[in-house]
Amino acid sequence: MAVDGAPKKKVQAMRVSGYVIGPCSACSKEQRALVMFDDYAWGVECLACGHTERVDDVEYVPEGDVEY
Ligand SMILES: [Zn+2]
Numbered sequence: 001m002a003v004d005g006a007p008k009k010k011v012q013a014m015r016v017s018g019y020v021i022g023p024c025s026a027c028s029k030e031q032r033a034l035v036m037f038d039d040y041a042w043g044v045e046c047l048a049c050g051h052t053e054r055v056d057d058v059e060y061v062p063e064g065d066v067e068y
Pocket of ligand 1: 027028029046047048049050051
């Protein structure tokens with residue numbers, strides 16, 4: 001896997017609900033949830049359009065930190 005110093009993709013997610021903060025890169029809706037791929041890599045899945053995306057790091061934030 002080539003890295004080439006690319007910045008790691010990091011998302012903020014809520015530990016309990018798995019809700020991922022931020023808009024989907026495909027449809028821009030903020031309805032993403034944390035998923036784990038077959039190789040145990042973290043990713044996000046958009047609940048609106050089904051777009052999935054791998055992430056390198058997950059930062060957990062407390063529930064309720066984000067206003068819906
Ligand atoms: Zn989407």
